[in-house]
Amino acid sequence: MTRIGVITFPGTLDDVDAARAVRHAGRDGAAEAVPLWHADADLRGVDAVIVPGGFSYGDYLRAGAIARFAPVMGEVVRAARQGMPVLGICNGFQILCESGLLPGALLRNAGLHFVCRDQWLRVENNETAWTSRYERGAEILVPLKNMEGRYVADAATLDELEGEGRVVFRYVVDEPEPGQAPKRHLGADSPNGALRHIAGITDPTGRIVGLMPHPEHAIDALTGPSDDGLGMFLSVLDALVAA
Amino acid sequence: MTGGSKTKTIDNDGAAAVLVDSVEHAAATPEHPQPYRELGLKDDEYARIREILGRRPTDAELAMYSVMWSEHCSYKSSKVHLRYFGETTTDEMKAKMLAGIGENAGVVDIGDGWAVTFKVESHNHPSYVEPYQGAATGVGGIVRDILAMGARPVAVMDPLRFGPADAPDTRRVLPGVVAGIGGYGNCLGLPNIGGEVVFDASYAGNPLVNALCVGSMRVEDLHLAHASGTGNKVILFGARTGLDGIGGVSVLASDTFSGDESGTGRKKLPSVQVGDPFTEKVLIECCLELFRSGLVVGIQDLGGAGLSCATSELASAGDGGMRVELDRVPLRAEGMTPAEILSSESQERMCAVVRPEDVDAFLRVCAKWDVTATVIGEVTDTGRLEITWHGETVVDVPPRTVAHEGPVYERPVERPASQDALVADTPDRLARPSAPAELRETLLRMIASPNLCSRRWVTDQYDRYVRGNTVLAQPADSGMVRIDEETGRGVAVSTDCNGRYVRLDPYTGTQLALAEAYRNVAVTGATPLAVTNCLNFGSPEDPGVMWQFEQAVRGLADGCRELGIPVTGGNVSFYNQTGDTAILPTPVVGVLGVIDDVRRRIPTGFGAEAGETLLLLGETRDEFGGSEWAHVVHGHLGGLPPRVDLARERLLAEVLVAGSRDGMVSAAHDLSEGGLAQALVEAALVGQTGCRVVLPEGADPFVWLFSESAGRALVAVPRTEELRFTDMCTARGLPWTRIGVVDPESRALEIQDVATFELDELRDTWEGTLPALFD
Amino acid sequence: MARVVVDVMPKQEILDPQGQAVANALPRLGFDGVTSVRQGKHFELEVDDSVDDATLAKIAETFLANPVIEDWVVRRVDA
């Protein structure tokens, strides 16, 4: 059975949701969600790690700035460098950036408000450990909810990300261009001011992925806008079984 | 120093010296003047305290009595009226109620071994002074109330009222309040599943910020605030105690008994508290782990009146007394006096009663969560609440006299003379639109008006997804959360109140609020089960306001009896007025319902099924008193509110619940402010599907589109179910009218012989208002 | 053209959860000896020479700080 760790920091909120998504993806008993505690420098033998959303330590200094120093993160960084798949969602993405596992940083939304909405994303890279179940160019609908979701990096870093195909998700606006096939397009602005509409990125190996929107909240149309997010959790199970 | 020899100067952790007024000292200095009036106590109230104690109170005792005997804590003006709720609750209504009025929050049994607790509270004035923090701490406070019942908080809601949408002060207050509710609730990880945003000039200077929280637990895990078991320890845990929110009590510090302002005197402090949602989140998880581990005998949150309230309530609910060593309380500020510590309203604190043998385990759980926890005292069998400060007794009182035996007033009640003129000024004289172009223009103007436009600007700032159990949230008639992931059992909650209706007729208006909340729950397919309320009114010293209040309570209680669901708790907020002008009386009513499988919820939007027929359930009458149309188009308020028929509401609810159970209804939306037109627009926009409406032959389109008759709902039924559903309505005696069809291909709302509206036009109009005002 | 700095801090008696969080984290990161941290805001303004001190005081009071819960200091600095 594949074991996927889900970290809880003080102030983590969407850990229950990430664990539920893992259970849904592994319906037939193929996967188990393993709770990991911030204060334990121990990954309990898991095959992959999800750093979930929330407000670790209240996000008081900068989102993710305090969590990155938690004992468990030392182990995550070590394991990630050895190729363990790691997914950072929202606060988890912020923590991965603060830890240096992913480049760039996430700043306060350009509109200065917390934003909670159903958001269309375009899958730009389906070769990561977490996105293989999607078609390249597919559009998925998942909740976006954050205060500090504006992705920034210097121009050289952005160019590098683009050049290496490491932008995994981009925000697209929900109205299809009139007269066009149902292709959604990049709006004038991303919902939080993210540079180049970047919603998620990966490291050079394609095993570490971070994104602001919440695929774990789109695993069942009863409680989310769609079940489009499930693909991410199915993807990593595929990757781990294949490995 | 005039205080005399018994005054002791005690060093507080090496900080500034503090003068302590001990019980012994108080007994020896009976004539020492005390600033009881500044603390809000009347002469006779002060005299009664002296009588109870057989001496003058110490500073600390005076601080305790003054906060606990305040209107907010003692319900001194409302108590005699609120009794009516108890008197009208029958045994049958009590059957599912596990805890009711008097506990931190009401608890109901929702089946399968699950219990749900919910309550709404006001944080009106603090939110006017400091909108962000006032609203944030309002959420924090209600969440702790729910936690104190042993429940996991699972959702919040926020009924809000503001001054005119375009008033400059509303621009200050509303964005701050919304950001504060979001800032706190989002960080706490509680989905916001609904609320209200209402604008009216009467709320300028008196915004209403009510916050509701829902919690769930297994029936056997219910915890009540009892300090029983002599020898059990009292543990204070959570945030440190600081000078925030001590407000009025600072006069005691500045006024020490020498009256000497130069010494330890403190300038009057702002009674603003700052919330720390992170600490509260950790406190929630810590408490839940303590409950699970069976380490808690009794628990109480610290809210208004802080430790004064927690210690006196815990002690008087238990079977003995309590001794507290106040100098053990972890402090955040230097030189705090016992009176200040007792009155501090620092947030994010809880107080638990724990068996001595469990103390270590309790402290270990707290340490795991990095929560500060301190044993501050123990349960005794003396029947007294004794509080010491470095060995000196500063409080020695019978706890019930503080917590429950405060003054009770029978305030004068009088129907205002002006009420007749108000009722006589009916909306009949107002010019009504009749030509199609006028009706079209009226509809667009109505849906863009501040009270009817989309609330997305607000709700997009609230996390509605966290915890993954939200089945319905805005836009929906009620919020719905799944409680049991296995079975799909869940609850739906709605809050409502149209203050204009209540102003015109407080009794009927309050029943209309109840009826609307009840209906909102039923249209989602849930069975209404229990009621909570937040009664926001002007000054109780105004006999006219007391009349509104009395009528509202009677209307609500009588209505609940008729509907067969109990009031399980609530909150009263008085003194919401500017000068002599009170707010619109605003008894916010919350109704909670249960649904045994949330997969059978009925959504609001059209288009869930391929072919749907539109039915209007209930009767439409020419009713415009207090209506949104009269308000928006004519700025008029007069006449009588719509008629209320609770038997009809009950029938409507039964039909809707049956419709959900048997899969006969694919969408439903209740009719309230703005009438049928508003409901059609919302259902079409939410479902992103157009429809064709044909009003009955001979109908007056204006009345049909805009009347606010109660007891109605718009439903879409799959064509295959139409006959079965209408037969059921007919058989049960529920009037229904076929008013059109949903057209899955259409991107327009077409009202035959009136007008056609493109959905894009409707959306831009409906959604544009709040962003234009507040961005 | 002048440069003006405004520092806004939570009032002493008001809870400062942000500063608190930083203070609590430092020892965990191996930094000892920091006994207290308070966190506020720092504004840097560029203003025309026409803007006088009274105006600056007013801007700070009405916009940059919330007098109910914050204290603030306005300083002109050399560019």
Next chain:
Amino acid sequence: MARVVVDVMPKQEILDPQGQAVANALPRLGFDGVTSVRQGKHFELEVDDSVDDATLAKIAETFLANPVIEDWVVRRVDA
């Protein structure tokens, strides 16, 4: 015991919507002449005398500021 101030500002090239919002609001409220506003953080630390400048620099760089997006200044001030 020493008092230390750390000011952290968004890098020049990084959009600062908070500062921007203040700058845009000022003229609407009748305050003219403010040509630019930037908003950052202001920390006030109390540190033991044992804490040296190198440690303070380290605290600021690794923790109080994120060098990817922010610049910072550390100053000791007289109590």
